Amino acid sequence: MWGFLKPQRRGTLNLFSLYRTHVFCFDAVFYVRRTTQHQWRCDDVTFYCDNLGLCQHWIQTINDQLATQTNRPKSLLVYINPYGGKRDGKHIYDQKVAPLFCRACIATDVIVTERANHARDHLKTEANLDQYDGVVSVGGDGMFNEILHGLVARTQSEHGIDANRPDAHLAPCSLRIGIIPAGSTDCICFATVGTNDPVTSALHIIVGDSQPMDVSSVHHNDTFLRYSVSLLGYGFYADIQTDSERQRWLGPARYDLSGVKTFLSHNYYEGTVSFVTADDNVGDPRDKEQCRAGCRVCQRKTSLREPRHDDPSHAGKVNETWTDIHGKFIAINAANMSCACPRSPQGLSPAAHLADGTADLILVRKCSRLDFFKHLLRHTNKEDQVAPCQSFSARGTSPSPLAALAPPSR
Numbered sequence: 001m002w003g004f005l006k007p008q009r010r011g012t013l014n015l016f017s018l019y020r021t022h023v024f025c026f027d028a029v030f031y032v033r034r035t036t037q038h039q040w041r042c043d044d045v046t047f048y049c050d051n052l053g054l055c056q057h058w059i060q061t062i063n064d065q066l067a068t069q070t071n072r073p074k075s076l077l078v079y080i081n082p083y084g085g086k087r088d089g090k091h092i093y094d095q096k097v098a099p100l101f102c103r104a105c106i107a108t109d110v111i112v113t114e115r116a117n118h119a120r121d122h123l124k125t126e127a128n129l130d131q132y133d134g135v136v137s138v139g140g141d142g143m144f145n146e147i148l149h150g151l152v153a154r155t156q157s158e159h160g161i162d163a164n165r166p167d168a169h170l171a172p173c174s175l176r177i178g179i180i181p182a183g184s185t186d187c188i189c190f191a192t193v194g195t196n197d198p199v200t201s202a203l204h205i206i207v208g209d210s211q212p213m214d215v216s217s218v219h220h221n222d223t224f225l226r227y228s229v230s231l232l233g234y235g236f237y238a239d240i241q242t243d244s245e246r247q248r249w250l251g252p253a254r255y256d257l258s259g260v261k262t263f264l265s266h267n268y269y270e271g272t273v274s275f276v277t278a279d280d281n282v283g284d285p286r287d288k289e290q291c292r293a294g295c296r297v298c299q300r301k302t303s304l305r306e307p308r309h310d311d312p313s314h315a316g317k318v319n320e321t322w323t324d325i326h327g328k329f330i331a332i333n334a335a336n337m338s339c340a341c342p343r344s345p346q347g348l349s350p351a352a353h354l355a356d357g358t359a360d361l362i363l364v365r366k367c368s369r370l371d372f373f374k375h376l377l378r379h380t381n382k383e384d385q386v387a388p389c390q391s392f393s394a395r396g397t398s399p400s401p402l403a404a405l406a407p408p409s410r
């Protein structure tokens with residue numbers, strides 16, 4: 001007879017394991033409990049039984065059910081950036097994440113990076129990727145980007161795709177990337193999971209959650225520069241980023257200092273932005289629902305986009321009509337995702353989809369400091385982020401001053 005009894009002994013149990021006493025067999029089942037603000041926690045239920053055979057049968061049945069879930073990772077390659085955010089990436093991983101991976105029987109190879117681009121270079125050339133189900137980034141957005149670059153570059157070189165061609169269709173990576181937030185803004189984690197919480201992210205990885213993401217490639221004069229999954233910024237945000245790197249010793253507070261400095265300098269840039277509007281775009285920048293795992297728009301778009309990287313004749317799009325906008329701009333932003341983070345819970349483009357094959361182009365023309373301040377202030381609240389600025393869904397830009405955005409591919 002199964003029943004919930006007061007536990008006689010609680011121990012560190014494997015995800016599904018059997019503990020025996022002389023009187024009862026008992027088995028603790030660990031599960032994910034959803035709490036508030038998109039946070040997940042690990043909880044357990046203990047079942048008791050006085051029939052050992054029945055208990056074993058029950059455990060076997062659960063394990064058989066779990067074995068059918070092939071999306072759960074069994075082996076992961078973990079990169080920890082000990083240098084990002086408040087420099088506590090290693091501590092976060094050891095204290096909050098490793099015990100959960102261990103409990104879920106996930107084997108891990110852990111590399112603590114020793115320099116910038118260590119993870120990228122290791123993934124590009126050395127790592128034996130066949131033995132892993134995924135790669136985990138413990139760090140911030142910069143660390144995620146390193147891993148993205150390593151994995152995407154490796155995949156393209158294995159498929160013989162020339163990444164310097166802006167019209168090349170990139171081959172999708174077979175490995176997934178998990179993010180354990182341990183950086184300063186952790187925008188990519190926040191925009192995909194809804195919170196910056198290492199335990200929640202670890203549990204998403206354990207249960208095999210996944211979300212496709214658009215990747216934009218940035219080129220200059222037919223030379224590949226970099227990939228981007230979040231914000232591609234020219235002007236205001238790029239200036240903050242450049243300046244904040246010089247203040248890294250300040251930790252996450254460096255963004256505040258650089259933000260104020262850049263705002264006060266009130267720089268603007270004159271040039272022409274060219275873009276192609278998305279033809280079958282179903283979303284609108286003012287849509288109320290935020291894109292999350294399982295989004296129907298992204299699922300539909302992903303299924304419509306056939307991978308065509310093996311057919312050179314399909315490279316590039318024909319009949320694209322380019323629109324030019326000339327002017328003086330304070331900020332030129334292409335958002336591949338909402339770019340939400342704790343300071344901007346809605347993000348720069350709240351309704352941007354993670355995998356619909358488009359980027360939201362946000363142009364902020366030269367205006368007074370006061371008007372620009374009002375625009376920035378909206379990022380911190382939940383009100384309409386786009387009015388009265390114009391916002392476009394675009395799939396490309398022309399050369400200078402913005403590097404071209406190739407059609408995003410997964």
Ligand SMILES: Nc1ncnc2c1ncn2[C@@H]1O[C@H](COP(=O)(O)OP(=O)(O)OP(=O)(O)O)[C@@H](O)[C@H]1O
Nearest residue numbers: 084085113114115139140141142143183184185186
């Ligand atoms: N061992 C290391 N020493 C120095 N720099 C490193 C090391 N490992 C990684 N890096 C670099 O540190 C940079 C910043 O890391 P990360 O993104 O993790 O933190 P952050 O910049 O504080 O957070 P965020 O990007 O979310 O603002 C990355 O661009 C990465 O290339």
